[in-house]
Amino acid sequence: MLKRLFAVALAVSFACTAQALAAPAPADANYFKGKTLTYIVATGAGGGYDTYGRLIARYMQKYLPGSRMLVRNVPGAGHIIGANTIYTARPDGLTFGMFNTGLIYNQLMGLPGIKFDLTKFSWLGKASDEIRVMVVSTKSGYKSIDDVLKVKGPVKFAAAGVGSAAYLDTRILDFILPIDIQTVTGFDGAEGELSMMRGEVVAATGIASSFDQFVKNKNGYYALVMSQIAHDTLPGVPQASQYVTDERGKRLLALLEALSDLGRLTAGPPGIPPDVLKVLRDAHEKAIKDPALIADAMKLNMPVKFGSGEFVTDRIKQALTQTPETVALLKQAAAAQ
């Protein structure tokens, strides 16, 4: 009797082991059934990244049947803590999230604090463009970029904290255009706009959509778009390429433009199995293209533009493949003041 029981137990355990060791079935949309996914946002609650993140998380959950998506805020150190957290998470497909594209600068320049390699993230895709522009205040009296370029002395620009992506964009602009930009740093969010309205500074750089209200209220205008091509959303705005004549400037402008193509990116840690990543990418794509998400985003004045995971992976690799000369130029631009 005991021998029979032992034989049955042995057989069952062999069967279980064989089942465990057998190649798992490829993941599909039901892979996440009953599972809890965490969408990490590298900023505090509220604000642009958090809103985009919650929108994407809600709609991705819709296309991953049976799953539950939680949004977790991991702010600090200019998105670096959040990006580090995503990078070092377990690559089982249950953790991914969003952080600032500007971390490309951090990696290119070898700035401290980063534990990640952007080329190794498992990119799910992008949700928007981030077209960089220069906005000039109405109070300044300058009617166009040509007026600004004629100024002899320093021209004051408002910028975010030193080391931030917006600050680096401003420093690059100073380097590539024939004007002397004096960067006044420390302006968060709309504080720079307030400073322009007071007449303390003349202009600022940033993402076009963030200046929407400022321009609509006629407190300023789009003076320059930092790209080599025209954009439909900014008709009649001159491109920076018209004013950049030397090779060094063109290379930095190309870098800026590469960053403009990448906005509101969602990424998972390196090493997510390809079939699981495919499921996540499909859910991400369906979410971004969902008419209900687009309608919600429009109500919140948030532009939406889909880009696939493959597109983002490719672009990130391109952006991070810069010659040592370009990296040196970038460091020079960032340091100069």
Added chain:
Amino acid sequence: MSFEVAIAALVGLLTSPYIVMLMVIGVLVGIFMGIAPGVGGKLGLVLLIPFVYGMDPLAGAVFLLSMHAVVHTAGAVTSIVLGVPGEGATAATVLDGYAMTKKGLPGRALGASFGASLAGSISGAIFLGASLGILEPLILSFSPAEFFLLAILGITFIATLSGKSMIKGLIVGFFGLMVSFVGLDPSTGIPRFSGDLLFLWDGVDIITAILAFFAIPEMISLGVSRETFAAGVKERQNIPYSQVWQGLGDVVRHRWLVLRVSLLVAAIGVIPGLGGDAASWMAYGHTVQSSKNPETFGTGRVEGVIGAETGTCAKEGGSLLPTLFFGVPGSSGMAIMLGAFLMLGLQPGPAMLTEHLDVVWSLIWSLAVANIMCVAILLACAPWISSLAYVKTSLMVPIVLVFAILGCYIGQNAWENLVLIFFMGGLGYMFKRHDWPRAPFVIGVILGKIAEDSLLKALAIFGIEFFFRPLSLVLIAMIIGSIVFYFYRARNGKAIIAHG
């Protein structure tokens, strides 16, 4: 300012059962967030924002604002009864409020606090409504030069609140300034005192710093002494309502103080760049300085509670203005609220004044109505709340410590803050043991960063000539006046004894 729009907004608010329900829930949540030590308004907003995602914009905004508006009112409970502040702004209430509890007068302190909070928040709301027409020129006339000088004016209060020894107060105050400079240098981006510790790159978390300096030392010394919070009164007392009414009567008796502080703080709150916590401390500092007997502050003066609480609540109205009309937050709480507004689809900007004035008035009214609801609830429970002062410390200390530590962790999801709170808590305990003042530390921590940031901007924009701007000269005169006044008082033997 259109009266019809204002009245219509109030009627709309009160006749919508959904919005009234949200306000009641917001008020109850706000009371809990305020009373739980270490949680506070900012953390409350962070925790609630996910819940309002997708809500109707007005409903969501009213809900969050109702919660945020009453947190300071309720936060006075732990400041007064337990000596533990919920956040930077309510730390000023600890100085005299807790001293009153130790004298066996928690009910009077609470009554004064609730009355002052109500008066302050309604005054703030009235100020908000009245200044809608002159808003733009008012906000645009203050530049980083003025922010810097206002921060310096606040820092001069370090001397005022230094207690018996100005040297000790200055040392502690400058230690607070030093702690505020930890993080990335704003002009070079180089980490200061933070190295590779990423969680310090944005600076020491203010909630952690303040809890470490007030809550932890208080809990340690209570645990060591085994007394109840109301140490002066050995037997349990049932606090009668008459004590609470006496506190309310004190607010009426000091109505001019309430009015002065409300106007001062609402005006400071309107100016983005100084922050709400600073405004509260300036209210307390003004109360002490303007009193006939400043030497008795810190020993249980009810005016100390009234000034601090009026200031803490009046700033809410003021700081909402630049947030709504310029998208620039008037305080750190409003910075989070701004993110919530954007998430709800409310676009801050001048259009709020022209196209959405009804929404603006609804938000103003919700500040006042929420505080009326909150004060009514808290007054009804005041005697039972006061009796918390007589609960055994072996029961209360662990609960308070858990909340305080939770508050430090949840804000940034950074376990490193727990290490910081223990280290700084130990330091705070040593200060308390050896009778060094702790209030100046709070001022240093809150104002240091603002002062540095504003100074760098002012120098970059105007050069050294910024000191000669008309408004700057007025503020410099006020700073000199504040320092001279202090020395005049000290020389005449009325040394200001404000323990903290």
